[in-house]
Amino acid sequence: MRTLRGVAASPGTAIGTAYVYRPDVYDVPTGEATDPDKGIAQLAAALDAVAADLDDAAASATGAARDILDAQAAIARDPALRAAAEPAIRHRAQPARAILDAGERFARELEATGNDYLAARAPDVRHLCDLAARALAGAPPRTPPHAIAPCILIADDLTPADTIGLDPTLVRGIATSGGTRTSHTSVIARGLGIPAVVGVRGLLDSVEHGATVGIDSRIGQIVIDPSTEIVEQLTASGEAERVRHERLRAASGAGPTTTADGCRIEVAANVRGVEELRAALAEGAEAVGLLRTELLYIDRDRPPTQAEQEALLRGLHELLGRDRRLLVRTFDIGADKQVPFLPARPERNPELGVRGIRLARVHPDLLDTQLRAVAGTSSLGPTAVMAPMVATLEEVRWFVSRCRDAGIPSTVELGVMVEVPAMALMAAELAPLVDFVSIGTNDLTQYLCAADRRHAGLSALHDAFNPAVLRAIDLVCRGAGDTCWVGVCGEAASDPAWALLAIGLGVSELSMQGVAIPEVRAAIRAITREHCRDAARDAVLASDADTVRAIAQRLIKEQQ
Amino acid sequence: MRTLTAEREVEVADELGLHARPAAEFAKAAARFSADVRVAKGEREVDATSVLLVLTLDVRQGDVVRLRASGPEATAAVEELARLVGSP
Numbered sequence: 145m146r147t148l149r150g151v152a153a154s155p156g157t158a159i160g161t162a163y164v165y166r167p168d169v170y171d172v173p174t175g176e177a178t179d180p181d182k183g184i185a186q187l188a189a190a191l192d193a194v195a196a197d198l199d200d201a202a203a204s205a206t207g208a209a210r211d212i213l214d215a216q217a218a219i220a221r222d223p224a225l226r227a228a229a230e231p232a233i234r235h236r237a238q239p240a241r242a243i244l245d246a247g248e249r250f251a252r253e254l255e256a257t258g259n260d261y262l263a264a265r266a267p268d269v270r271h272l273c274d275l276a277a278r279a280l281a282g283a284p285p286r287t288p289p290h291a292i293a294p295c296i297l298i299a300d301d302l303t304p305a306d307t308i309g310l311d312p313t314l315v316r317g318i319a320t321s322g323g324t325r326t327s328h329t330s331v332i333a334r335g336l337g338i339p340a341v342v343g344v345r346g347l348l349d350s351v352e353h354g355a356t357v358g359i360d361s362r363i364g365q366i367v368i369d370p371s372t373e374i375v376e377q378l379t380a381s382g383e384a385e386r387v388r389h390e391r392l393r394a395a396s397g398a399g400p401t402t403t404a405d406g407c408r409i410e411v412a413a414n415v416r417g418v419e420e421l422r423a424a425l426a427e428g429a430e431a432v433g434l435l436r437t438e439l440l441y442i443d444r445d446r447p448p449t450q451a452e453q454e455a456l457l458r459g460l461h462e463l464l465g466r467d468r469r470l471l472v473r474t475f476d477i478g479a480d481k482q483v484p485f486l487p488a489r490p491e492r493n494p495e496l497g498v499r500g501i502r503l504a505r506v507h508p509d510l511l512d513t514q515l516r517a518v519a520g521t522s523s524l525g526p527t528a529v530m531a532p533m534v535a536t537l538e539e540v541r542w543f544v545s546r547c548r549d550a551g552i553p554s555t556v557e558l559g560v561m562v563e564v565p566a567m568a569l570m571a572a573e574l575a576p577l578v579d580f581v582s583i584g585t586n587d588l589t590q591y592l593c594a595a596d597r598r599h600a601g602l603s604a605l606h607d608a609f610n611p612a613v614l615r616a617i618d619l620v621c622r623g624a625g626d627t628c629w630v631g632v633c634g635e636a637a638s639d640p641a642w643a644l645l646a647i648g649l650g651v652s653e654l655s656m657q658g659v660a661i662p663e664v665r666a667a668i669r670a671i672t673r674e675h676c677r678d679a680a681r682d683a684v685l686a687s688d689a690d691t692v693r694a695i696a697q698r699l700i701k702e703q704q
Numbered sequence: 705m706r707t708l709t710a711e712r713e714v715e716v717a718d719e720l721g722l723h724a725r726p727a728a729e730f731a732k733a734a735a736r737f738s739a740d741v742r743v744a745k746g747e748r749e750v751d752a753t754s755v756l757l758v759l760t761l762d763v764r765q766g767d768v769v770r771l772r773a774s775g776p777e778a779t780a781a782v783e784e785l786a787r788l789v790g791s792p
Binding site: 211214215218219222223224225250253254257259262265269490 | 720721723724725728731732735750751753754755756757759760762764
């Protein structure tokens with residue numbers, strides 16, 4: 145038995161047989177090649193074929209995907225890449241080996257520039273060299289993981305293409321050596337309700353295909369070849385989890401959420417579209433607390449029209465009915481979410497660059513179209529709209545006046561996200577300008593601790609239980625007072641223990657992924673607001689995240 | 705026949721610099737001429753037909769690059785590439 149530690153990315157426990165997904169493993173021919181001239185010709189033909197395939201794929205793609213495929217095709221035709229592989233082939237290396245090595249040298253050079261845009265091309269170079277090497281080696285093309293029996297998926301990291309076909313009834317758990325709590329694999333795993341641990345160093349060196357692997361994401365641990373005792377424990381707790389969630393879910397459906405002493409807390413869902421909302425309502429969502437509108441913009445050649453935006457909002461209002469609020473966040477493009485029709489200048493620090501409302505100020509027409517769509521559908525049900533990445537009161541005033549000019553009626557609540565620490569410090573001045581604020585804990589933590597949320601080596605700094613994060617939220621709640629309501633729409637809201645602390649600080653709305661709703665609602669119903677307040681008071685005075693976590697977990701335990 | 709050479713400096717106007725699509729278009733254009741075309745930023749000079757090498761120059765809007773070509777179509781190559789990246 146061996147245990148490895150990583151970052152808990154999606155809650156739950158699981159046990160099963162390892163399916164080790166190694167897309168990069170195939171037999172690269174070794175030994176001396178006999179005919180260098182033939183090898184060079186074969187390599188040229190393989191790269192030409194890869195380029196042609198990429199051209200075909202680009203022709204049927206749109207938006208960002210098309211640009212990536214075009215760039216890969218251009219690199220496949222690059223004479224310098226071919227030239228870099230030639231000397232090795234002249235020295236009788238196998239062409240497949242030579243192109244992989246040449247590609248790796250270029251990829252490292254790109255990564256070493258310190259320019260995010262260039263570094264992001266490194267996987268493109270590796271990918272197309274891999275495609276060419278596969279063809280030269282007579283290996284099958286890269287295919288995404290395909291589970292045919294219940295398993296624990298073990299991988300280096302998963303790309304969006306890898307996760308499209310994941311079947312949660314077969315993939316019982318996921319462990320990856322790369323990634324962070326906020327990276328793609330984690331988000332997908334939480335969305336599918338698959339327990340996951342990411343950032344597990346040395347994972348692929350330790351797990352053999354077919355080995356028995358246990359995942360306990362409560363403590364961010366994976367166990368290889370577990371003892372009978374651990375197998376029984378994980379099996380039992382996995383089963384208990386499922387039963388418990390079903391029970392909570394059945395109980396969750398009825399009525400609003402109030403604390404044991406009758407204080408109303410709204411438990412809402414983060415959604416991107418109608419399907420996610422339908423699922424969240426089944427879990428007991430009382431509203432939409434965050435509509436991410438970026439899907440309308442990504443992979444598009446031109447911005448979405450007002451009619452397209454209204455169609456999305458109308459579909460959501462229809463499901464929500466006349467009593468449940470739809471909170472729309474205006475487009476949060478920039479940083480990791482780029483769109484093709486707004487070519488961004490490469491930025492040295494995209495997370496600190498032109499994103500959210502900063503981009504809206506550069507392209508106010510895009511914002512106006514979105515705001516007019518909100519205005520046009522606001523009679524269908526309670527509506528709220530907020531802007532992301534606000535850093536100054538001047539930006540808040542600009543956003544509010546833009547909303548009014550777009551014809552948004554006064555029945556619609558206007559607000560902003562608090563993710564930039566500057567806004568938390570200015571909360572008292574911010575509150576009179578808006579109807580509400582919603583705290584984005586992922587970015588707030590990232591900016592408070594100056595730690596890139598996608599950086600696997602910094603995941604310990606990305607902890608919402610950090611007392612500094614709670615102090616920032618405390619400042620926001622104190623500043624808001626009775627003037628505006630305070631919600632939370634970050635990942636942290638889905639952790640029941642953390643949610644209770646937030647309620648203790650004065651948060652009255654929590655928005656999260658649908659699957660987390662039943663457990664959070666049950667925790668709120670079992671406790672008094674006063675009890676949460678006492679714990680929150682201790683938490684903001686604590687000196688480290690572990691102490692805060694212990695205080696929060698005590699709150700949960702006491703009610704059981 | 706004597707080898708023709710041509711050389712000129714140009715300020716890059718595209719707001720993307722020589723990244724992404726502009727880099728690919730630049731490399732493609734350079735490959736169309738019967739000339740050996742090189743592009744330099746500062747001390748570093750690379751083969752202009754290589755999108756990867758052009759990318760690694762990390763050319764941004766406002767940077768000045770030096771174009772140098774030799775071969776039968778050297779002059780045409782330099783003029784065309786200068787037109788492509790320079791101000792309209």
